[in-house]
Amino acid sequence: MRLAGKTAIVTGASSGIGRAISLLFAQEGAIVIAADVTTDVVEGGTPVIDELNKVSDKAIFVKADIAKAAEVQALFDDVAKRYGRIDILVNNAVVRGGSSLVDTDExxxxxxxxxxxxxAYLCLRAAVRQMLTQKIVDEARGRIVNITSQHGMIAAPGDFAYGVSKAGMVYMTKQVASDYGHESIICNAVAPGKILTGKGGRAVDPEMLDYSRSRTPLPRLGKPIDVARAVLFLASAEATYVTGHNLMVDGGWMAR
Structure with a gap:
């Protein structure tokens, strides 16, 4: 119960990595606010709130489009009003592109x-604004974990916009950690390698899987729970002196 009583907003919570994080957080005692633009599960299965309700009677689902400032602010204002504070933000919501630079249209x-x-910026801004008003608990006013990618540090083959966006999240992690560390706001990131979420399409094309296996020293590709466990560590009081860090969960991808 490493997150007992902590309020945690997880964006992109309906599917994949966000779903795994939400469920693990609930198992560890957090009050999970699962936010997503849809209840549909990309990999199939029941809505995340149904699974969360099997673990906790305190979890809620909020439909929100994080690309819209008004919806982000409404989400954070509602959580702060309802629970008194926001202990954790996991910035996980993501969409992929799939085009090289010359093929990326506007x-x-x-x-x-x-x-x-x-x-991600809108959620960071709303979270930090709220956290600045909160008392320090377990050495932090609040903790933020951004989900980045190894492709925020090296090229994302044929996925220009995605790679640029993830590089921006790596930078924002360091900036927030630097600017607000003196206020006891902790900001870190987790960078997944190739994670098999159950999603179809280009992500599981044989060519892409072969590429990922060739880059990964460990004998398997990743699972959402691998990422969720790393996020749990950074979101908990166990990470007492870690901020501005981008933790690789990549099976050794970036070591090769």
Missing amino acids: AEWDRVTDVNLKG
Whole structure:
């Protein structure tokens, strides 16, 4: 119960990594606010709130488009009013592009960066504004974990807008940690490697899987729970002197 009584907003909570984080947080005692633009589960299955209710009677689902400032602010204002504070934000919501630079039209650029970059910024801003008003508990006014990617540090083959957006999240992690560390606001990131979420499409094309396996020293590709466990550590009081860090959960991808 490492998060007992903590309020935690998880964006992109309906599917994949966000779903795994939400469920693990609930198992560890957190009051989970699962936020997503849809209740549909990309990999199939029951809505995340149904699974959360099997673990906790305190979890709630909030439908919100994090690319819209008004919806983000309404989400954070409601959680702060309802629970008195926001202990944890997990900035996980993401969309992929799938085009190289010359094939990335303006619509794709806007669609990807509106969620991955602008949405992350809006959530960070709302979270920090609230956390600045809170008392210090367990050495922190609040803790933030951004979900980045190894492709925020090296090229994302054929996925220009996505790579740029993740690089921006890596930078924002360091900036927030630097600017607000003296206020006891902790900001870190987790950078997944290739994670098999159950999603179809380009992510599981044989060519892409072969590429990912060739880059990963460990004998398997990742699972959402691998990422969730790392996020749990950074969101908990166990990470007592860690901020501004981008933790690789990549099976050794970046070591090769």
